Amino acid sequence: xxxxxxxxxxxxxxxxxxxxxxxxxxxxxxxxxxxxxxxxxxxxxxxxxxxxxxxxxxxxxxxxxxxxxxxxxxxxxxxxxxxxxxxxxxxxxxxxxxxxxxxxxxxxxxxxxxxxxxxxxxxxxxxxxxxxxxxxxxxxxxxxxxxxxxxxxxxxxxxxxxxxxxxxxxxxxxxxxxxxxxxxxxxxxxxxxxxxxxxxxxxxxxxxxxxxxxxxxxxxxxxxxxxxxxxxxxxxxxxxxxxxxxxxxxxxxxxxxxxxxxxxxxxxxxxxxxxxxxxxxxxxxxxxxxxxxxxxxxxxxxxxxxxxxx
Numbered sequence: 001x002x003x004x005x006x007x008x009x010x011x012x013x014x015x016x017x018x019x020x021x022x023x024x025x026x027x028x029x030x031x032x033x034x035x036x037x038x039x040x041x042x043x044x045x046x047x048x049x050x051x052x053x054x055x056x057x058x059x060x061x062x063x064x065x066x067x068x069x070x071x072x073x074x075x076x077x078x079x080x081x082x083x084x085x086x087x088x089x090x091x092x093x094x095x096x097x098x099x100x101x102x103x104x105x106x107x108x109x110x111x112x113x114x115x116x117x118x119x120x121x122x123x124x125x126x127x128x129x130x131x132x133x134x135x136x137x138x139x140x141x142x143x144x145x146x147x148x149x150x151x152x153x154x155x156x157x158x159x160x161x162x163x164x165x166x167x168x169x170x171x172x173x174x175x176x177x178x179x180x181x182x183x184x185x186x187x188x189x190x191x192x193x194x195x196x197x198x199x200x201x202x203x204x205x206x207x208x209x210x211x212x213x214x215x216x217x218x219x220x221x222x223x224x225x226x227x228x229x230x231x232x233x234x235x236x237x238x239x240x241x242x243x244x245x246x247x248x249x250x251x252x253x254x255x256x257x258x259x260x261x262x263x264x265x266x267x268x269x270x271x272x273x274x275x276x277x278x279x280x281x282x283x284x285x286x287x288x289x290x291x292x293x294x295x296x297x298x299x300x301x302x303x304x305x306x307x308x309x310x
Contacts, residue, residue: 019286033274100113158180219232236269259271278305282307
């Protein structure tokens with residue numbers, strides 16, 4: 001069994017596996033913009049004057065799993081006092097959209113609904129522009145309320161992929177994916193090719209006890225196994241950063257927007273490709289156990305600034 005195949009079989013992987021896997025699927029990611037200087041600073045307060053808006057990834061930056069990172073809420077409050085725009089741009093797609101403000105409130109943050117952009121919302125906006133009367137097969141738990149996507153659907157459960165999935169497959173969450181479900185999905189797509197839409201492009205997410213595999217991991221595995229070309233919604237893809245720019249309007253120029261994240265291949269690569277400034281957070285996310293300088297050198301994805309935490 002190859003390392004990639006074993007990733008389908010195991011719930012948790014390590015940071016080195018995640019970094020190497022991102023490098024292996026690099027051809028499917030956006031092209032890097034102008035590399036930053038990777039200047040190390042103590043915190044966002046040192047570079048606050050360089051930007052008018054700060055866009056935060058969630059996992060590894062504001063929280064780890066369901067635990068808030070100490071000092072993050074205070075930093076957001078400080079930026080607000082300085083007159084900065086603050087937003088969250090998250091690849092979380094499992095939770096219903098109307099639950100997100102309360103989720104962040106429970107973590108101690110005061111983000112308003114209009115300050116939160118999720119990859120799920122970006123996917124839903126895409127589906128609204130392309131109405132469908134044919135059913136989609138959705139990979140997600142029932143509690144995620146896939147009906148919110150506004151398309152006819154049936155859940156993929158266990159090893160049963162609905163026969164009528166003429167709309168295609170939507171990978172919304174990885175919570176229900178196991179060996180049997182992945183094998184069934186792979187077999188169904190091999191027999192009857194169709195569109196694959198991905199509501200969370202991440203390969204992994206940092207948790208208190210390790211790293212969970214996310215929908216992007218399984219989408220790229222399908223691409224490797226079958227040659228399918230998934231369509232991704234969220235970081236590092238342009239649709240995520242276009243949503244940020246649309247929300248900010250003409251009041252902030254791209255180079256005055258800082259994308260703050262814990263991953264080189266999603267937050268920093270995507271932000272750079274969009275013309276945003278980039279700030280890499282190292283203490284709590286995907287890179288915390290790795291040599292960050294070596295990762296930057298190997299990937300040639302270089303942020304403008306590096307901070308231990310925000």
